[in-house]
Amino acid sequence: MKKVIFSLLTVFFSFANLFAQEQSKNIDSLLIELKNAKEDTAKVNLYHNVSKHFVLAHIDTVPYFSEQGITLAKQLGFKKGEMMNLNVLGNYYENKTEYDKAIETYDKALSIAKEINSTEGFAMLYNNIGMVNIRQGKYDLALPLMFDALKAEEQLGNQKGISQSYNNIGVIYFYQQNFNRATEYFEKSLAMEEKIGDPTAIKQAVNNLGAIFDYLKNYPKAIEQYQKAFDLNLSQNDKREMATNLHNIAVAYYNMGEFSKSEEYHNQSLDIREEIGDTNGIALAYFNYGELLRKNNRLYESKVYYENGLQIAQENDLLKVKQQIYGAFSALYEQQNNHKLANEYLYKFIAVKDSILNRENNEIIAEVETKYQTEKKERELLESRAIIAENDLKIRRKNTLIYGTTTLAIVLAILSYLIYQQQKLKNKQLQKENELKEALNQIAIQNKLQEQRLRISRDLHDNIGAQLTFIISTLDTIKYGFKLQNEKLGEKIQSVSNFTSNTIFELRDTIWAMNKTQITFEDLNARITNFIEKARESTEKTNFNFEISEGLIDKYNFTSIEGMNMYRIIQESVHNALKYAEAKNITVIIKEKDEKITISVEDDGNGFDLKNAPLGNGLNNIRKRAREIKGDIAIKSSPQQGTKIILEVVKSSFKSEKKAS
Numbered sequence: 001m002k003k004v005i006f007s008l009l010t011v012f013f014s015f016a017n018l019f020a021q022e023q024s025k026n027i028d029s030l031l032i033e034l035k036n037a038k039e040d041t042a043k044v045n046l047y048h049n050v051s052k053h054f055v056l057a058h059i060d061t062v063p064y065f066s067e068q069g070i071t072l073a074k075q076l077g078f079k080k081g082e083m084m085n086l087n088v089l090g091n092y093y094e095n096k097t098e099y100d101k102a103i104e105t106y107d108k109a110l111s112i113a114k115e116i117n118s119t120e121g122f123a124m125l126y127n128n129i130g131m132v133n134i135r136q137g138k139y140d141l142a143l144p145l146m147f148d149a150l151k152a153e154e155q156l157g158n159q160k161g162i163s164q165s166y167n168n169i170g171v172i173y174f175y176q177q178n179f180n181r182a183t184e185y186f187e188k189s190l191a192m193e194e195k196i197g198d199p200t201a202i203k204q205a206v207n208n209l210g211a212i213f214d215y216l217k218n219y220p221k222a223i224e225q226y227q228k229a230f231d232l233n234l235s236q237n238d239k240r241e242m243a244t245n246l247h248n249i250a251v252a253y254y255n256m257g258e259f260s261k262s263e264e265y266h267n268q269s270l271d272i273r274e275e276i277g278d279t280n281g282i283a284l285a286y287f288n289y290g291e292l293l294r295k296n297n298r299l300y301e302s303k304v305y306y307e308n309g310l311q312i313a314q315e316n317d318l319l320k321v322k323q324q325i326y327g328a329f330s331a332l333y334e335q336q337n338n339h340k341l342a343n344e345y346l347y348k349f350i351a352v353k354d355s356i357l358n359r360e361n362n363e364i365i366a367e368v369e370t371k372y373q374t375e376k377k378e379r380e381l382l383e384s385r386a387i388i389a390e391n392d393l394k395i396r397r398k399n400t401l402i403y404g405t406t407t408l409a410i411v412l413a414i415l416s417y418l419i420y421q422q423q424k425l426k427n428k429q430l431q432k433e434n435e436l437k438e439a440l441n442q443i444a445i446q447n448k449l450q451e452q453r454l455r456i457s458r459d460l461h462d463n464i465g466a467q468l469t470f471i472i473s474t475l476d477t478i479k480y481g482f483k484l485q486n487e488k489l490g491e492k493i494q495s496v497s498n499f500t501s502n503t504i505f506e507l508r509d510t511i512w513a514m515n516k517t518q519i520t521f522e523d524l525n526a527r528i529t530n531f532i533e534k535a536r537e538s539t540e541k542t543n544f545n546f547e548i549s550e551g552l553i554d555k556y557n558f559t560s561i562e563g564m565n566m567y568r569i570i571q572e573s574v575h576n577a578l579k580y581a582e583a584k585n586i587t588v589i590i591k592e593k594d595e596k597i598t599i600s601v602e603d604d605g606n607g608f609d610l611k612n613a614p615l616g617n618g619l620n621n622i623r624k625r626a627r628e629i630k631g632d633i634a635i636k637s638s639p640q641q642g643t644k645i646i647l648e649v650v651k652s653s654f655k656s657e658k659k660a661s
Contacts (some may be wrong), residue, residue, distance in 0.1 A: 581605025
């Protein structure tokens with residue numbers, strides 16, 4: 001259900017770029033008007049309108065016009081014009097996901113809004129800054145900003161803006177898992193949109209309410225909302241959206257266990273998609289319904305839906321749908337423990353993914369080639385104009401040589417400057433494209449590494465874990481199924497069983513560390529607490545005490561190797577105290593001390609003489625693990641005072657990362 005909900009909620013982000021409520025003229029006429037305009041406030045507004053247009057049409061052109069608008073507005077002392085052009089520049093950075101620059105630019109515009117007390121500016125900028133925080137998942141920061149935007153819209157009496165603010169506040173509450181408040185604000189928005197009479201906004205609000213009820217498993221209310229959306233789309237004859245509404249109703253009935261109704265609405269959705277020739281939608285519908293069946297272990301039926309969707313995707317060269325279905329087949333066969341077919345479809349999934357990437361690369365190359373040809377024609381046009389100008393100058397030179405020479409020099413200087421600026425802009429754009437490609441490559445590498453780590457950990461858990469469990473089961477069968485006369489043999493079998501059980505626990509700890517790129521003291525706290533609880537269950541004679549300084553919980557991050565070594569040192573120390581010391585009390589303390597983090601494990605049991613006692617594998621392992629994380633280990637023990645093992649690690653070895661308040 002999450003896919004359905006999030007696909008519906010994305011409509012609210014369309015309210016991020018709130019511009020002035022004015023009709024946009026044809027861009028060609030705007031550019032002509034801008035070229036001939038005087039250096040006044042009207043030209044500042046033209047820069048704003050042109051920049052606003054290019055946010056959607058050709059985003060990399062936005063800074064060129066908006067920055068000129070800002071410069072001219074400053075020269076004229078036109079504060080409102082400077083604010084509006086700064087806002088469009090902030091939209092540019094936001095759409096380019098350069099969120100720090102977007103916030104910085106919006107803050108500059110907001111300062112001007114406060115200076116001129118612009119309620120319109122408050123409504124626009126509080127909303128946009130709040131939306132950037134939503135995109136970054138900073139919902140606590142976004143919420144008060146959205147309420148400030150709502151207050152400004154109410155002062156303006158802008159019903160559409162108020163409705164949009166209600167929607168955005170509802171989105172934040174949804175992501176904060178506060179579904180009651182989210183529903184309240186979505187319903188307010190819907191009521192206002194019904195008064196305004198905007199069919200598109202009404203459908204969006206109705207669909208989102210349906211998604212909320214769907215998420216809360218209140219399927220009858222979800223169906224009621226989806227049916228309202230269907231009726232609205234039916235009145236507008238919007239068959240594509242009607243098919244989506246019917247699909248959502250089918251999923252809701254399926255979750256209610258009414259499978260016949262679910263299939264009925266699913267088939268109605270397919271009929272509409274076939275009528276409008278939406279092959280991509282048909283293939284996705286089969287895939288989505290197959291996923292629903294697979295996740296409810298109706299594997300045979302899900303396979304039929306996958307096959308139908310795959311056939312349509314293959315016939316219509318729908319590569320992305322093929323990729324999704326191959327991945328679904330791999331998961332299905334994995335559930336059936338048919339690892340051979342699961343791997344086969346996984347390879348197909350990767351092959352299609354690579355094919356999509358190659359196709360996208362070819363499209364990018366074609367786009368670059370088109371851009372090059374366009375720029376070439378522009379240069380040729382400029383050269384032609386230069387020749388015409390030169391010929392004109394030769395004619396005029398007959399009348400006055402001095403005037404002609406001066407004019408030619410000016411024209412050549414202007415042309416050189418324009419070509420230089422054009423080349424500079426082109427180089428800057430190419431540099432940004434290269435940086436983007438490099439970033440995408442790094443992300444792809446990290447994703448592959450994470451997938452490989454997850455696959456290895458899953459194999460360890462599923463294969464080796466299962467084999468070790470089988471060994472324990474077999475040993476128990478031998479021990480209790482046969483009457484063993486040899487007492488030593490029984491003890492040996494029990495010893496092997498215990499060793500295998502310990503190996504399983506250590507394997508789980510290793511998988512836990514593998515699945516984390518970084519570990520915090522909070523993770524370590526939970527793991528050690530769990531280990532101590534298990535140790536407490538194993539003996540009633542020993543009291544355990546675990547303390548960690550509160551300030552450390554969210555202060556440092558460290559690698560999985562560092563975390564695993566610290567955990568093993570504590571685990572080995574507690575194990576030795578239980579096994580050899582016969583301790584009544586064992587205490588584990590983690591705290592900060594000067595420039596170091598100190599971990600100590602102390603018991604009041606039978607200590608040993610450090611000078612005469614041989615160091616076993618346990619203590620040697622502790623020393624080895626301490627060296628691996630560049631820590632200092634100290635072991636203090638005596639028969640009268642028990643044993644204390646102290647690990648000290650310099651704090652600078654770890655990454656300090658305090659959480660945002």
